[in-house]
Amino acid sequence: MSKPNVVSAIVNPVGSMRVLSSREVNILQDNTKAGLHRLFRQCALAVLSNEMEGDSAEELLQTYTDFDIRIVQEHRGLKLELINAPASAFVDKKLIRGVRENLFSVLRDILYVSSLITSDKRFEHASSSDITHLVFEVLRNANAFITKQMPNIVVCWGGHSIGRDEYEYTKLVGYQLGLRRMNICTGCGPGAMKGPMKGAYIGHAKQRISNGRFIGLTEPGIIAAESPNPIVNELVILPDIEKRLEAFVRLGHGIIVFPGGPGTCEEILYLIGILLHPENKDIPMTMILTGPAGSEAYFEQIDKFIGNTLGREAQEKYQIIVNDPAKVATIMSRGLEKVTRFRRKQGDAYYFNWLLKIDDEFQHPFEPTHENMANLELHKSLPTHQLAANLRRVMSGIVAGNIKEDGVNLIRKHGPYKLSGEPELMKQMDNLLQSFVEQYRMKLPGSHYEPCYEIIDA
Numbered sequence: 001m002s003k004p005n006v007v008s009a010i011v012n013p014v015g016s017m018r019v020l021s022s023r024e025v026n027i028l029q030d031n032t033k034a035g036l037h038r039l040f041r042q043c044a045l046a047v048l049s050n051e052m053e054g055d056s057a058e059e060l061l062q063t064y065t066d067f068d069i070r071i072v073q074e075h076r077g078l079k080l081e082l083i084n085a086p087a088s089a090f091v092d093k094k095l096i097r098g099v100r101e102n103l104f105s106v107l108r109d110i111l112y113v114s115s116l117i118t119s120d121k122r123f124e125h126a127s128s129s130d131i132t133h134l135v136f137e138v139l140r141n142a143n144a145f146i147t148k149q150m151p152n153i154v155v156c157w158g159g160h161s162i163g164r165d166e167y168e169y170t171k172l173v174g175y176q177l178g179l180r181r182m183n184i185c186t187g188c189g190p191g192a193m194k195g196p197m198k199g200a201y202i203g204h205a206k207q208r209i210s211n212g213r214f215i216g217l218t219e220p221g222i223i224a225a226e227s228p229n230p231i232v233n234e235l236v237i238l239p240d241i242e243k244r245l246e247a248f249v250r251l252g253h254g255i256i257v258f259p260g261g262p263g264t265c266e267e268i269l270y271l272i273g274i275l276l277h278p279e280n281k282d283i284p285m286t287m288i289l290t291g292p293a294g295s296e297a298y299f300e301q302i303d304k305f306i307g308n309t310l311g312r313e314a315q316e317k318y319q320i321i322v323n324d325p326a327k328v329a330t331i332m333s334r335g336l337e338k339v340t341r342f343r344r345k346q347g348d349a350y351y352f353n354w355l356l357k358i359d360d361e362f363q364h365p366f367e368p369t370h371e372n373m374a375n376l377e378l379h380k381s382l383p384t385h386q387l388a389a390n391l392r393r394v395m396s397g398i399v400a401g402n403i404k405e406d407g408v409n410l411i412r413k414h415g416p417y418k419l420s421g422e423p424e425l426m427k428q429m430d431n432l433l434q435s436f437v438e439q440y441r442m443k444l445p446g447s448h449y450e451p452c453y454e455i456i457d458a
Contacts (some may be wrong), residue, residue: 004063004323005087009094010072012081014101020078024111036110039220042405043106044069046224047099048082048089060224080107102228102235105142109237110220112141122154135238135246136352142236144215144251145351151339153215154332155185155252157267158192159260159441160226169292170195170258171327176329178203178212178398182336185252188216188235189226190260199229215251219276225403240365241396245270250353254286254335256328257318258299259298261441262402262433266395268302268318270362272310273388275317279357284342286335290328290422298439303433307427309391310384350403361389368397368407370414373453378421378429394419394429401452402405402442411452420456430455 007023020028031037045067049060064086072079080103082095089099092155116134126134139145154177158170172182172190180202186193204212216232219240228235238244248272249255257268271287274280289299298318306314321328348355366372376390397417400407411417420426433453436442442449 006064006066006084007087007090007093008081008083008085009090011041011082011095011100013080013104014097015076017257019088020071020073020111022073025073025078028071028111028143036114040106040110040205041067043110043220043223044082044103045086046227047102047106047235048095049086049090050099050102050227050230058408060227061405080104086101098230105235106237109138109142112139112204113237113263114376126364128358128363131243131247132250132354132358135243135250138238138243139236139247139251139352141411143378144234144236147349147351149350151253151336151343151350152182153185153213153252153254154182154193154196154336155255156196156258157187157247157248157255157256157260157264159264159337160191160193161261161441162259163440165292166259167191167195169290169295169323171199172325173258173290174199174201175203175329176325177332178209179207180329181207182329182332183213183215185213185215185217185248186448187222187226187263188218188228188232190229192225192260192264194231195227195258196256197229201231217244217247217251221404221406224405225428240367241399242363244331246358246363249274249285249358250259251351254332254432255288256332257287257289259295259441261436262395262398265302265432265436266399268306269388269392269395272306272314272317273385273392274356274358274361275315275387276310276388277357277359283353283356284335285356286332286338288321288328288331289318289354290321290325291323292412293323295302296322300437301432301435304428306388307429309380309430310388313422314384315341319444358384359389361386362392366393366396368393368400368410368417370410370417373397376419376421378419378425380422380425381411391429398433398453416452416454418454418456 015258027036028040045064055421066084068083070081072081089095174196184197184200186196213234214231215234216228217236217238219238231414238247255271343350346355376393379391400416401411437449
């Protein structure tokens with residue numbers, strides 16, 4: 001393998017993160033388990049490699065084994081020293097502005113979350129409200145709230161591993177949203193996370209909108225596998241997948257779901273599980289599943305799985321629109337109007353959905369060990385929202401086993417996860433997951449996929 005082109009440089013800060021205490025510097029440069037250097041290095045490398053396409057954190061780290069990042073403290077403030085960084089992040093040996101902004105966002109969020117969790121006693125045994133406040137505080141610290149702006153943030157979910165036709169369609173939908181002055185929030189990676197932003201950027205340009213928002217929400221376990229795409233101009237790193245998902249539904253005002261794999265399915269199940277809670281029945285949240293012509297079979301499979309496992313009520317929480325970007329944007333625009341009226345009537349904030357009820361099982365981190373995956377209750381006798389939570393955990397574990405460093409290492413050491421439950425339900429799950437494999441939705445096209453799971457009682 002040829003050595004990658006690399007650049008070493010000193011980088012000045014942008015944004016609010018301009019000074020650090022001696023304690024913060026020590027934590028960021030600490031290579032021990034208690035320190036943050038390993039996490040900081042991994043997330044920084046992901047940001048610096050945003051022009052590269054891949055979905056393996058391990059491969060990225062192996063490609064740039066000599067990369068390092070250090071803090072330079074001066075009397076005028078801090079600087080970052082980049083050692084053997086990807087050359088694609090530079091132009092004429094100067095770091096690209098957007099990359100530099102996202103790099104300091106990484107620094108901001110890693111330090112803030114570490115400080116919150118270690119110094120605030122609430123988070124030792126966090127209650128549901130404590131977790132929501134943590135999500136709120138991370139977003140507020142990142143300046144993600146614009147208090148007087150009308151609801152216009154559309155969250156777009158979908159796979160990083162999608163075909164060219166599906167990618168082009170996400171751009172068309174984004175374009176229609178941008179023409180209607182909507183801002184875009186995604187998981188910040190490639191594929192269906194990049195396309196809507198790219199399309200909306202053109203829509204904003206036509207409407208002469210110069211302050212469009214392209215918000216990327218990620219978490220440390222996945223950022224290296226889904227590096228922030230170049231369109232993201234507001235990057236926020238949440239501590240884990242559960243808080244990342246809560247940030248999506250608290251910050252966003254409507255949800256559009258494009259074709260994807262287990263990660264996208266996890267997001268769908270998460271939102272459906274929340275919307276099925278009795279306390280949320282009157283809270284407006286438009287959810288549209290959409291894709292280009294030819295994606296009918298994909299959505300039929302998803303819809304069938306949801307109907308057979310969670311029932312008709314769950315299917316009523318979304319609508320499916322195929323090959324009609326303008327219709328998607330028009331319906332979403334109407335949905336945002338409903339959100340505006342509802343928030344105004346209830347006196348709820350436009351910028352954060354405080355009224356949404358999210359139960360503990362959707363908030364507390366699920367560690368996808370082999371034991372935890374094997375012990376998941378997967379039976380239709382469970383309350384619907386509880387079953388949705390457990391199905392969401394299945395998908396979260398598969399995502400970890402596919403692309404997250406810790407999950408990949410567990411699979412390599414112990415073999416595939418063993419999943420068992422009610423036979424008919426497991427058969428439905430097997431059919432769904434197999435369809436993801438056949439459509440190359442588990443890995444990028446051209447990559448060999450070795451299943452990280454095994455269905456028992458299917």
